[in-house]
Amino acid sequence: MLDRDPESYQLTISWQSLAANLERRIVEAEMDLTLAKSQGYLKNHLQQSGSSSSRILAVIGVYTGFGSRLKRNVFRGSWMPRGDALKKLEERGVVIRFVIGRSANRGDSLDRNINVENRSTKDFFILEGHEEAEEELPKKAKFFFSTAVQTWNADFYVKVDDNIDLDLEGLIELLERRRDQNSSYIGCMKSGDVVAEEGKPWYEPEWWKFGDEKSYFRHASGSLLILSKSLAQYVYINSASLKVYAHDDISIGSWMMGLQATYIDDNRFCCGSIRQDKVCSLA
Secondary structure, eight states: OOOOOHHHHHHHHHHHHHHHHHHHHHHHHHHHHHHHHHTTOOSSOOOOTTOEEEEEEEEEEEEOOTTOHHHHHHHHTTTSOOTHHHHHHHHTTEEEEEEEEEOSSTTSHHHHHHHHHHHHHOOEEEEEEEEOOGGGHHHHHHHHHHHHHHHEEEEEEEEEOTTEEEOHHHHHHHHHHTTTOOSEEEEEEEOOBOBOSTTSTTBOTTGGGGTTTTBOOOEEEEEEEEEEHHHHHHHHHTGGGOOOOSSHHHHHHHHHHTSOOEEEEOGGGOTTSOOTTOSEEEO
């Protein structure tokens, strides 16, 4: 057996020690990153132009589409402030915007009409990276929460469908009371059967993933649902890997299941109920 050169032996040991140390540091860094993601922290948080670093109460995103100008005008004439009143509401810490993506044919008349309307009303939140289409609504939820949390520093991010009316002051009051509650997932919680028959309303192509009983997990109804800041940050951080299903409320509910989210079931957010003190109603 040949004698091992002492210098070469020491060099080998040094490299092995260095490699082991580097591997340990990589593992530790990955664990720190995973922990940071799970807690909703953002490092080097980027804000889009026009954003504010000051903390506000809520961003309310009202989903809309290219053919919904009449609905938008109805809202502007009822519960949704406009012009100077909209600016005063923002001074109180509440931002309201119509949320819309872009046309599949970028720059066409659909896009141009929204741009013209927005220059007049200044009440749109345009998701430049999202293609506006009915079948893309679950992806729209990811784009909305991810982009909103980068644009505004808010305690809550509210998703509202364009088929409901809001008691805006009632909603603001409820959110003010819950301002110190972290990791809140708020809405009218429900479950229900998974529709496995193609062609029927609410069909879920991946119905088989929901078990033999074909029942959805607990989730907030899509008409009006709210994520606190840390949960919206989680969506932003993990957007690329979050699974979407056929419906946006199911998709959001699936993202919340693996988190330490606080489910707040409040039937004042059940827009179809007959309660007198609810904060929303079907339009």
